[in-house]
Amino acid sequence: MEGKELKYIKIEADLKEMIFSGKIRPGEKIPSENTLAAEYQVSRQTVRKALNELIHEGYIYPEHGRGTFCSDMIRHKRNSKNIGVIMTYMSDYIFPHVLKGINSVLEKDDYSIILKTTNNSRTVEVRCLEELLKKDIDGFIIEPSKSHIYCKHASLYKKLDEYKIPYVFIQGCYSQMRDTCPHVLMDDEDGGYKITRYLIDRGHKKIAGVFKSDDSQGQNRHKGYVRALNEAGLNYDPDSVIWYYTEDRKIHPYTSVKKMIETHKKPDAIVCYNDQIALYVIKAITDCGLKVPDDISVTGYDDFRLANSFGLQLTTIRHPQEKLGELAADMLIDMLKNGNGERNIVIHPEIVEGNSVR
Amino acid sequence: MEGKELKYIKIEADLKEMIFSGKIRPGEKIPSENTLAAEYQVSRQTVRKALNELIHEGYIYPEHGRGTFCSDMIRHKRNSKNIGVIMTYMSDYIFPHVLKGINSVLEKDDYSIILKTTNNSRTVEVRCLEELLKKDIDGFIIEPSKSHIYCKHASLYKKLDEYKIPYVFIQGCYSQMRDTCPHVLMDDEDGGYKITRYLIDRGHKKIAGVFKSDDSQGQNRHKGYVRALNEAGLNYDPDSVIWYYTEDRKIHPYTSVKKMIETHKKPDAIVCYNDQIALYVIKAITDCGLKVPDDISVTGYDDFRLANSFGLQLTTIRHPQEKLGELAADMLIDMLKNGNGERNIVIHPEIVEGNSVR
DNA sequence: ATAAATTTGTGCGTATGTATC
DNA sequence: GGATACATACGCACAAATTTA
Numbered sequence: 001m002e003g004k005e006l007k008y009i010k011i012e013a014d015l016k017e018m019i020f021s022g023k024i025r026p027g028e029k030i031p032s033e034n035t036l037a038a039e040y041q042v043s044r045q046t047v048r049k050a051l052n053e054l055i056h057e058g059y060i061y062p063e064h065g066r067g068t069f070c071s072d073m074i075r076h077k078r079n080s081k082n083i084g085v086i087m088t089y090m091s092d093y094i095f096p097h098v099l100k101g102i103n104s105v106l107e108k109d110d111y112s113i114i115l116k117t118t119n120n121s122r123t124v125e126v127r128c129l130e131e132l133l134k135k136d137i138d139g140f141i142i143e144p145s146k147s148h149i150y151c152k153h154a155s156l157y158k159k160l161d162e163y164k165i166p167y168v169f170i171q172g173c174y175s176q177m178r179d180t181c182p183h184v185l186m187d188d189e190d191g192g193y194k195i196t197r198y199l200i201d202r203g204h205k206k207i208a209g210v211f212k213s214d215d216s217q218g219q220n221r222h223k224g225y226v227r228a229l230n231e232a233g234l235n236y237d238p239d240s241v242i243w244y245y246t247e248d249r250k251i252h253p254y255t256s257v258k259k260m261i262e263t264h265k266k267p268d269a270i271v272c273y274n275d276q277i278a279l280y281v282i283k284a285i286t287d288c289g290l291k292v293p294d295d296i297s298v299t300g301y302d303d304f305r306l307a308n309s310f311g312l313q314l315t316t317i318r319h320p321q322e323k324l325g326e327l328a329a330d331m332l333i334d335m336l337k338n339g340n341g342e343r344n345i346v347i348h349p350e351i352v353e354g355n356s357v358r
Numbered sequence: 359m360e361g362k363e364l365k366y367i368k369i370e371a372d373l374k375e376m377i378f379s380g381k382i383r384p385g386e387k388i389p390s391e392n393t394l395a396a397e398y399q400v401s402r403q404t405v406r407k408a409l410n411e412l413i414h415e416g417y418i419y420p421e422h423g424r425g426t427f428c429s430d431m432i433r434h435k436r437n438s439k440n441i442g443v444i445m446t447y448m449s450d451y452i453f454p455h456v457l458k459g460i461n462s463v464l465e466k467d468d469y470s471i472i473l474k475t476t477n478n479s480r481t482v483e484v485r486c487l488e489e490l491l492k493k494d495i496d497g498f499i500i501e502p503s504k505s506h507i508y509c510k511h512a513s514l515y516k517k518l519d520e521y522k523i524p525y526v527f528i529q530g531c532y533s534q535m536r537d538t539c540p541h542v543l544m545d546d547e548d549g550g551y552k553i554t555r556y557l558i559d560r561g562h563k564k565i566a567g568v569f570k571s572d573d574s575q576g577q578n579r580h581k582g583y584v585r586a587l588n589e590a591g592l593n594y595d596p597d598s599v600i601w602y603y604t605e606d607r608k609i610h611p612y613t614s615v616k617k618m619i620e621t622h623k624k625p626d627a628i629v630c631y632n633d634q635i636a637l638y639v640i641k642a643i644t645d646c647g648l649k650v651p652d653d654i655s656v657t658g659y660d661d662f663r664l665a666n667s668f669g670l671q672l673t674t675i676r677h678p679q680e681k682l683g684e685l686a687a688d689m690l691i692d693m694l695k696n697g698n699g700e701r702n703i704v705i706h707p708e709i710v711e712g713n714s715v716r
Numbered sequence: 717a718t719a720a721a722t723t724t725g726t727g728c729g730t731a732t733g734t735a736t737c
Numbered sequence: 738g739g740a741t742a743c744a745t746a747c748g749c750a751c752a753a754a755t756t757t758a
Contacts, residue, residue: 065735091454100449423754
């Protein structure tokens with residue numbers, strides 16, 4: 001029976017219909033309580049009952065003294081207070097610090113992190129996304145895996161766009177999405193350039209490099225390294241660059257540097273992909289009976305400060321670490337509150353001077 | 359002013375408290391709207407407003423004509439494939455490795471981690487638990503905060519028992535629950551004993567100690583240290599033990615060790631709470647112009663291997679780290695599959711010999 | 717089996733407070 | 738200051754479901 005329809009249910013359904021059909025658009029003000037009460041010939045309490053349901057379901061939100069507004073995200077599950085965080089690693093190096101930064105911002109707004117790691121594997125990234133899409137999640141922070149390769153699973157990100165679930169890339173970004181997707185990252189090419197330039201300015205001529213080959217950061221830092229050499233008129237010798245993979249990192253750089261030194265191709269300086277690798281390189285140099293920086297200068301990247309306690313302080317590039325995580329989380333929360341939109345932060349690298357350069 | 363407190367908020371909070379404290383148990387009927395209205399001297403509408411919030415949050419559910427009842431969450435929240443992990447820290451020291459171990463096991467069964475950290479604060483632990491109890495979570499792995507103090511929020515854990523949500527303690531365990539709650543931890547007293555004994559066996563007489571005062575691990579390692587000294591007939595001098603708190607850890611141990619050395623109370627050896635603190639201690643010794651182990655032996659705990667690259671290798675106690683996380687996750691998955699039951703793992707500490715002991 | 721009592725659900729009207737414009 | 742809009746709170750009436758006498 002039509003006459004049996006409850007009044008507040010009718011109002012609720014009508015408003016829902018208007019929101020879905022687009023008659024009321026995200027951010028737009030819906031009619032005031034009194035207006036609706038007059039329109040429907042009901043009491044204001046009845047209108048409030050209807051609005052209350054919609055508020056709890058996340059379709060609209062009230063602002064004291066201003067009015068009631070249509071939510072940005074047309075989704076049921078808006079107050080899950082869960083944020084999906086997908087990172088490459090969990091326990092290594094700077095990653096826990098980035099995560100800590102993310103968490104410190106999110107927890108202030110009562111968000112919880114659902115954490116996934118990919119071990120820098122594309123396949124795992126896809127699986128993580130698919131798994132998390134089934135869950136009740138308000139937004140994502142994603143550190144892309146193997147970000148130097150074209151992203152073949154862009155359809156999953158399109159799905160996020162469709163659901164209006166905001167996401168932020170951190171550390172790296174698939175090149176094809178760099179223009180459209182919000183991201184927080186460093187200008188790695190500039191970093192590679194600056195640190196190489198720093199060595200050149202201090203009179204180093206034979207500058208070797210150790211770079212990671214399977215992420216965009218490694219590619220970009222190498223690019224900057226080459227640009228600095230070319231600009232200074234120094235010869236770029238591919239043989240004095242050591243490339244390594246994620247899986248190699250504990251052995252390959254160490255043995256390659258040793259070999260490089262032992263075969264009388266001793267460089268003046270070695271630019272390292274990051275501080276972690278710089279430690280292996282320093283160990284290789286030391287094990288060859290040479291000293292840093294007296295015989296060979298070494299630079300790092302990320303300012304991880306592993307070596308602080310032991311006298312030798314790496315000259316490196318500052319990595320904001322926690323701050324980077326905080327920025328990404330701030331950006332995501334802003335998107336959750338104020339809707340999607342073009343946003344990105346590129347952090348310009350600065351050199352941190354230590355005593356590992358002659 | 360008391361009068362400023364909103365009435366429905368007060369009612370809501372009171373009911374929530376009763377639910378969490380266990381005064382109202384799952385399935386039980388809460389007082390009727392009219393009863394509450396009379397009790398609180400408010401209108402029935404006001405009571406309804408309060409109940410409505412709790413209904414939306416899932417704590418209670420109304421049944422027409424019968425009453426309003428406390429939810430038993432087990433019915434609503436199941437098979438979410440989410441595991442809540444509450445740890446003290448996120449980015450420091452061995453914690454990321456433990457977390458990695460947990461994740462590696464859970465992800466095989468398609469579980470996701472919802473991560474929370476407490477910074478070793480009891481208040482935060484309570485907040486985390488309350489927040490997570492609202493969510494859709496199948497089980498918990500918890501590293502208790504300030505586990506040396508009696509747990510005053512045991513009611514929350516009882517809540518978990520009632521809902522039949524399994525949980526496993528890791529690293530530490532509140533002493534009052536040690537007999538009943540599944541846990542995975544080390545025998546810290548034995549570890550403290552063994553490492554002190556190791557020093558005694560190598561002829562050290564004046565053995566100082568640096569211990570953390572605000573967790574059960576510190577208390578237990580200290581107990582073992584005292585037992586080893588007593589057993590060997592060595593004098594236990596409280597002045598040669600430095601206690602520090604979580605918040606102190608970066609300054610206090612360093613300055614105290616320096617002071618100890620400078621005031622002619624130089625010990626033969628220093629037993630440290632963990633490897634992290636051992637590094638500060640070594641720095642203090644070095645800064646006093648002394649050498650490790652020639653002048654003073656130093657031992658760590660946890661086998662964090664921070665110092666590996668630099669020649670000095672700490673003599674320490676092996677900490678399974680990733681393995682510990684894996685064991686806890688395995689135990690939890692077993693409980694999810696086969697029901698709760700008495701389970702616990704105590705890991706017996708082994709010494710890892712380095713070159714930091716003379 | 718029925719009526720009465722209890723309890724939640726829906727709805728109206730009014731008043732006062734407080735934030736925004 | 739005044740108008741508008743949401744927030745809290747009270748009182749009342751009746752409907753619908755359930756329990757109890």
